[in-house]
Amino acid sequence: MLVGTVASFELLSCSHQERREHIARMIDKGIDHVFMADHVSFHNGLGMDGLINAATIAAQDERLKVLVGVYLLALRHPLPVARQLATLAQAAPGQLILGVGVGGEDRNEIAMCGVDPATRGRRTDECLAVLKGVAEGEPFDFDGEFFQFERAIIKPAPDPAIPILIGGRVDASLERAARFGDGWLAVWVSPERFERATAQVNARAAELGRPAPSQHGLQLWAGIGSNRDQARARLAEAMQNFYHVPFERFEKYSPYGTAAEVADFLARYRDKGCELFNVMPIAASEAEGIDAVAEIRDRLS
Numbered sequence: 001m002l003v004g005t006v007a008s009f010e011l012l013s014c015s016h017q018e019r020r021e022h023i024a025r026m027i028d029k030g031i032d033h034v035f036m037a038d039h040v041s042f043h044n045g046l047g048m049d050g051l052i053n054a055a056t057i058a059a060q061d062e063r064l065k066v067l068v069g070v071y072l073l074a075l076r077h078p079l080p081v082a083r084q085l086a087t088l089a090q091a092a093p094g095q096l097i098l099g100v101g102v103g104g105e106d107r108n109e110i111a112m113c114g115v116d117p118a119t120r121g122r123r124t125d126e127c128l129a130v131l132k133g134v135a136e137g138e139p140f141d142f143d144g145e146f147f148q149f150e151r152a153i154i155k156p157a158p159d160p161a162i163p164i165l166i167g168g169r170v171d172a173s174l175e176r177a178a179r180f181g182d183g184w185l186a187v188w189v190s191p192e193r194f195e196r197a198t199a200q201v202n203a204r205a206a207e208l209g210r211p212a213p214s215q216h217g218l219q220l221w222a223g224i225g226s227n228r229d230q231a232r233a234r235l236a237e238a239m240q241n242f243y244h245v246p247f248e249r250f251e252k253y254s255p256y257g258t259a260a261e262v263a264d265f266l267a268r269y270r271d272k273g274c275e276l277f278n279v280m281p282i283a284a285s286e287a288e289g290i291d292a293v294a295e296i297r298d299r300l301s
Contacts, residue, residue, distance in 0.1 A: 003277045007035065051081075054088065058096065067096075125180075221250070259299070
């Protein structure tokens with residue numbers, strides 16, 4: 001089971017030495033991966049480039065896996081992305097996991113990049129088909145709605161292959177995971193929905209003649225504090241500031257309290273087959289959040 005913490009804005013904006021110290025703390029505490037978001041300009045202009053951050057963090061320690069969750073693939077041409085992935089795989093073999101999603105919480109972020117938000121699902125599908133097509137390092141032709149080219153070759157091929165997880169919560173994301181993914185990265189779903197959806201993904205993959213995706217996971221925010229009221233207030237403020245919607249929209253899927261209480265909440269997903277958790281800890285400090293995720297991992301193991 002993989003349980004990881006997020007490369008938060010605080011971690012990514014701190015000094016180089018402070019970042020090294022935080023990552024060393026993750027390693028020392030037994031956290032096996034760190035994940036980061038990918039945004040060009042989200043609501044109030046905040047953002048982070050997922051692959052650049054993945055590269056810089058992977059370079060800090062080869063023992064730490066890095067998951068981009070989720071990469072807005074539809075905003076990019078898939079061939080330059082394939083080159084970036086191949087370069088990362090060569091520099092940090094086996095460390096990268098690529099989560100891909102369509103975005104949508106801020107449609108203007110998509111539109112400002114010259115992409116019609118209504119097409120982001122179809123564009124994502126084409127991009128994934130291209131990434132899969134060039135992943136073997138052989139010539140690949142493509143003639144799609146958005147991208148057309150002949151004899152694209154990206155060498156060296158990533159070795160080992162980079163796992164691709166498909167993020168989302170709607171039926172389209174499940175179909176995408178079945179067609180292209182090595183797993184589904186759920187967000188804001190109940191344990192029961194998680195179990196039904198992963199079974200649906202696996203059954204659909206079998207219909208398509210693909211191996212059953214095996215790296216199903218869950219991404220969530222969690223409030224950490226000495227009591228539930230304190231943890232809830234901290235979490236609500238952070239999520240409302242980021243998403244610009246009331247916390248009550250997320251509350252049933254966003255645990256808060258002590259690390260033990262959050263672990264109890266997540267154990268229901270573990271028991272339904274979840275094998276990977278991306279936990280965004282909202283705590284009094286970066287160090288406290290890291291320690292809480294480490295305790296959650298120990299309790300779920």
